[in-house]
Amino acid sequence: MTRDYRLCGWRVRSTLPLPELAPWPDDDGRPADVAILEGGVPAELADPVAPGGTVTVGRDGTVLLRIPNLVRLLVRGGSEIRVEILRRETAAGWRLFLLGAGLGYLCHQRGLFPLHAASLNIGGRVVALAGMSGAGKSTLAMALVRRGHSLLSDDLTVLRTAPGEVMVLPAWPRLKLWADALEQFGLAAAGLPRVRDGMDKYDLSPMAAFDPAPMPLGAVVLLDRGSNLSMRRLEPIAAVPALDAFVHRAHAARLLGRRPALLAQAAAIAQSVPVWWLNRPMVFDLLEPAAALTERTLAP
């Protein structure tokens, strides 16, 4: 049995249930853009561009991801993801990789710019919060959600660049928060699903309504640690390498030969929207001030 979902504006047809995604509204006759199929995935690619490991890229642009004893993904042509589930946890661990890394590879194959960022609608302006793993994207996003802004995506913000315009293709609304962050927000972990078995990180589906329609990007905020809380706007020329450093799944993108295209897209983004550095000490006491500063600086 297959189900149709809406992801980044695409019609996704899946043989696996994907409860995180919104269902496709109704049968309007549009053919599926992306197929997600449960089935066998080979342990190796026949023709890799470089010796493979956890991630292997083939000469035809196929990407193979292997998470030992959990899941294998084969992502092809920007339109198909084959999934072999090696082990089912209580948590839906395999779906994290399908809807995270798998979606990132798919974006690269489709020529999009996947930014390692959460995104929110702040007073009508779409803001991407980019950062490395552990930079506090989700925690700051949660603080902003609690100030009344709506979430568009958690870890991956899919951008489509066109002359004079950068569009955000909303993925799905979900925040993954560690137990210590939940506690700071006065939320109980009890009853929330864990993102992985054995990990004190929880899956939070924010309550506000989710609008899946593509929207123009309004600003990018790059998160970094710093001794003092501050925001600083980057010149476009400085924003290009900064944005490039936050490309999601950049190593795979390099192996796919996307470096020049990504730099051109980073330049298009830097010319279209303001890019800011947000520096902050990573302590919870400064979370609310950081959210307030972001809001004050970026609200239209």
Place this chain on the structure above:
Amino acid sequence: MSAAGIFWIASYPKSGNTWVRCLIASLLAGGGTPDLARLGTPTAANRNWLERVLSVPVEDLTQEELTGMRAEAHRLWASIGSGPRCLKVHDGYRPDLFPPALTAGAVYIVRDPRDVAPSWGAHMTVPVDRAIADMGRADMVQASNSARYQTDAPQALGSWSQHVLSWLDGPRPPPLLLRYEDMLADPPGQAARLAAHLGLAADRTAVAGAVAACRFDRLQAAEAAEGFVERPDKMARFFRQGRAGAWRSALTAGQAARIEADHGGVMARLGYLGGA
């Protein structure tokens, strides 16, 4: 650096590893000022480094899965580009994690455990007695807490004595041994040994420049001016004291005696007990 492979820059935590990494960065720059934000000797267990090398979403991996991928990251990193490079390591020596086939050499930095204990306690924001107990634990693993985000993958340290012995008696050829106390007493001599071991073409001017650029007060000033990304958030500053023998006032007689009882054998071998 001429031969291919990885130099493991290894130590127990709080023993001078960052100082040595600064010296390497400066020696490579001909004795110039190292950039604390880009030291060039990545931390082997660091999740962001692992994410870059492996191109996998580290935030969704369990600590066990990440641990299982570290050897692959070492293999991939050794295969990218050419020439040798340095990785910072706090794990005890394990041939499966640091395979001889990928190894160009190793540097092991050691510091009097009586000075490590107060520094480690301040770094981890725990009482000195807890630090001393941790240094005696054979099952000591750094960054093993799964209740919050960890900057690093778990690293099995073992006890302080086990850590020292694993590195001094494990890899063949044995590592270059740098004693923190010798680095304080004779910085140019020790920096020259380091340069020679890594195969760096560093003349006396470069060595003198590196020693001056990496003096403790200079690193402290750089941290005060620009911050240091490796500073734990709860700690006021990373470069704290940088002295040898501070334990005489920082530890009680009982605390010093306990460290000596736990690690006396290895301390004697390294010249840390009377008369050496």
